[in-house]
Amino acid sequence: MKPLWRINKYLYKYKGLLLLGILFTVISNIFVIIPAQLVRIAIDYVVESFSLFRPLTKGGMGEIARGIFLEFVFVFGILILVMALLRGFFLFLIRQTIIIMSRHVEYDMKNEIFEHYQNLPLSFYRKNSTGDLMARISEDVSRVRMYLGPAIMYGLNLLILFPLVISYMISVNAELTLYSLLPLPVLSLSIYFVNNLINERSEKIQKSLSSLSTFVQEAFSGIRVLKAFVREEDSARQFAEASEEYKHKSIELTKVNALFFPLIMALVGISTIITVYAGGMMVIQGEIGYGVIAEFILYVNILTWPVTSLGWVTSIVQRAAASQTRINEFLDIQNDIVSQENLEAILEGDIEVSNLSFVYPDSGIRALNDVSFQIKAGQTLGIIGTTGSGKSTIANLLLRMYDPTMGEILIDGKNIQRYSISSLRKQMGFVPQDVFLFSDTIANNIAFGLDHPDMALIEKAAKDADVYQNIIDFPKGFETMLGERGITLSGGQKQRVSIARAIAKEPKIMILDDCLSAVDTKTENAILTALKKIMENRTSIIISHRVSSAKLADQIIVLDEGRIIEQGNHESLMAKKGVYADLFEKQTNSGEPIEG
Numbered sequence: 001m002k003p004l005w006r007i008n009k010y011l012y013k014y015k016g017l018l019l020l021g022i023l024f025t026v027i028s029n030i031f032v033i034i035p036a037q038l039v040r041i042a043i044d045y046v047v048e049s050f051s052l053f054r055p056l057t058k059g060g061m062g063e064i065a066r067g068i069f070l071e072f073v074f075v076f077g078i079l080i081l082v083m084a085l086l087r088g089f090f091l092f093l094i095r096q097t098i099i100i101m102s103r104h105v106e107y108d109m110k111n112e113i114f115e116h117y118q119n120l121p122l123s124f125y126r127k128n129s130t131g132d133l134m135a136r137i138s139e140d141v142s143r144v145r146m147y148l149g150p151a152i153m154y155g156l157n158l159l160i161l162f163p164l165v166i167s168y169m170i171s172v173n174a175e176l177t178l179y180s181l182l183p184l185p186v187l188s189l190s191i192y193f194v195n196n197l198i199n200e201r202s203e204k205i206q207k208s209l210s211s212l213s214t215f216v217q218e219a220f221s222g223i224r225v226l227k228a229f230v231r232e233e234d235s236a237r238q239f240a241e242a243s244e245e246y247k248h249k250s251i252e253l254t255k256v257n258a259l260f261f262p263l264i265m266a267l268v269g270i271s272t273i274i275t276v277y278a279g280g281m282m283v284i285q286g287e288i289g290y291g292v293i294a295e296f297i298l299y300v301n302i303l304t305w306p307v308t309s310l311g312w313v314t315s316i317v318q319r320a321a322a323s324q325t326r327i328n329e330f331l332d333i334q335n336d337i338v339s340q341e342n343l344e345a346i347l348e349g350d351i352e353v354s355n356l357s358f359v360y361p362d363s364g365i366r367a368l369n370d371v372s373f374q375i376k377a378g379q380t381l382g383i384i385g386t387t388g389s390g391k392s393t394i395a396n397l398l399l400r401m402y403d404p405t406m407g408e409i410l411i412d413g414k415n416i417q418r419y420s421i422s423s424l425r426k427q428m429g430f431v432p433q434d435v436f437l438f439s440d441t442i443a444n445n446i447a448f449g450l451d452h453p454d455m456a457l458i459e460k461a462a463k464d465a466d467v468y469q470n471i472i473d474f475p476k477g478f479e480t481m482l483g484e485r486g487i488t489l490s491g492g493q494k495q496r497v498s499i500a501r502a503i504a505k506e507p508k509i510m511i512l513d514d515c516l517s518a519v520d521t522k523t524e525n526a527i528l529t530a531l532k533k534i535m536e537n538r539t540s541i542i543i544s545h546r547v548s549s550a551k552l553a554d555q556i557i558v559l560d561e562g563r564i565i566e567q568g569n570h571e572s573l574m575a576k577k578g579v580y581a582d583l584f585e586k587q588t589n590s591g592e593p594i595e596g
């Protein structure tokens with residue numbers, strides 16, 4: 001239960017709905033008890049009237065007595081009907097308050113978790129799978145909602161109805177109360193166990209279903225590889241095996257489910273039989289009237305559902321507590337990438353990196369080792385190096401996705417940790433190595449970083465990224481949908497849309513992380529020349545495997561295993577005849593980039 005205390009703040013927030021719910025529960029339960037008493041009175045009246053009615057028939061007063069008798073029964077019938085209608089109305093109101101409250105809380109919780117997720121650093125996303133993140137915001141929140149809605153509703157009902165009914169039953173006849181209620185604890189315990197079994201098996205089904213859908217999703221998204229490697233039959237066999245497992249688990253669940261209702265009915269039946277038997281004996285001994293038996297049978301039926309729900313509610317609360325523990329685990333993770341002073345300044349673009357070292361916290365890999373360089377505002381730095389030499393890590397640190405293990409990064413003479421993170425990132429244009437475009441129109445993808453999208457700016461960015469002509473050649477131009485619901489761009493087109501997205505922000509500092517690998521050298525040159533023009537008075541960092549991308553830069557660093565091994569401009573590095581010159585020779589001779 002303790003993890004669930006965390007959501008008490010929401011119960012407090014929606015206390016109005018909760019209190020109304022409690023009030024309606026009390027009122028609706030009053031309308032449950034009164035009809036049972038009316039039934040007792042009516043039956044006792046019928047029994048007594050019969051004994052009076054017979055002598056009157058002989059005396060000729062039969063018709064009048066019969067009329068009065070029927071009228072009385074009719075009035076009772078109407079009263080019971082009105083009570084049932086009123087009860088229905090209040091049950092409706094209970095759902096309108098408590099279940100609606102649970103939906104409000106569910107909405108608030110999802111927003112809270114999503115907002116928290118977004119604030120967490122990149123390292124959090126490296127450690128936890130997307131599936132896990134999604135499960136906690138959807139499935140786990142739904143389970144907690146079951147606690148806030150149905151569990152609280154039935155729990156409250158139980159808490160209010162039980163004392164009311166039992167105290168009333170005892171006031172009528174304590175001994176019969178004991179007999180009638182004897183099977184109910186057994187009922188509750190059995191439901192608890194059966195329910196746990198159902199939950200356990202449902203969970204297994206859920207797991208097998210999710211692995212089945214992951215399998216199907218992978219098979220279809222990788223359909224090209226699957227067909228090219230002629231693995232269709234193998235894939236179909238694996239699917240059949242996974243389906244078989246799912247079917248087997250579903251049948252297991254059906255067996256337990258089949259036990260559920262007969263179990264309830266059997267135990268309620270036993271209660272009724274005991275009530276009739278014990279009550280009958282008491283009627284024979286003249287201790288109670290016939291009506292009491294009918295009244296007690298009604299009470300047993302009234303108590304059945306709350307008692308059944310006790311087992312159900314207990315297992316809902318247990319599951320909700322487990323889910324809330326998982327949610328709390330993420331909510332308790334703090335973002336360690338925070339700004340020291342929240343400085344909001346318009347950047348000039350002067351960058352100074354000194355003695356920078358970085359070890360990835362999750363893998364312990366030392367990606368950078370004592371790296372120092374300086375870029376004056378408006379200049380271009382080319383970073384070149386083999387695979388895994390630490391190039392992207394420099395980009396990650398400049399964007400403050402991570403903080404350095406040692407050394408510091410100064411922008412305009414101030415440590416980047418002093419700047420407000422959003423102000424810093426808003427002034428940086430980043431083109432990542434793995435292009436990611438949203439399933440949206442091309443225009444919206446390019447305008448992604450803009451608070452106020454402007455078509456002129458979007459078109460200009462597309463032209464500068466050399467993708468304008470490609471876009472307007474599509475029938476719907478900039479309104480072309482991308483992704484699963486739309487067209488698929490070629491690798492080079494994707495990269496250029498991604499560059500346009502970064503340019504549209506008009507950033508002060510631009511970081512291109514190996515984003516020209518899928519375009520030919522001619523397009524690469526066209527983009528770089530256009531970039532040089534638009535990045536005048538702005539700072540750019542061009543990370544690449546290809547010398548052709550880096551050679552236009554004012555300054556070039558060559559990285560190897562996290563260390564700078566050469567530094568200078570194209571001419572000085574060529575004159576040096578070291579690694580850079582060697583790479584240049586190989587790449588220009590073969591026309592191909594050299595993978596490290």
Ligand SMILES: Nc1ncnc2c1ncn2[C@@H]1O[C@H](COP(=O)(O)OP(=O)(O)OP(=O)(O)O)[C@@H](O)[C@H]1O
Binds near residue numbers: 364514
């Ligand atoms: N998020 C991460 N968590 C742990 N280790 C990482 C992470 N990202 C990169 N690394 C490791 O850090 C080292 C440097 O990686 P980095 O991505 O900076 O190389 P790179 O020079 O950009 O390579 P490439 O040109 O192939 O992109 C590699 O050994 C890599 O395995």
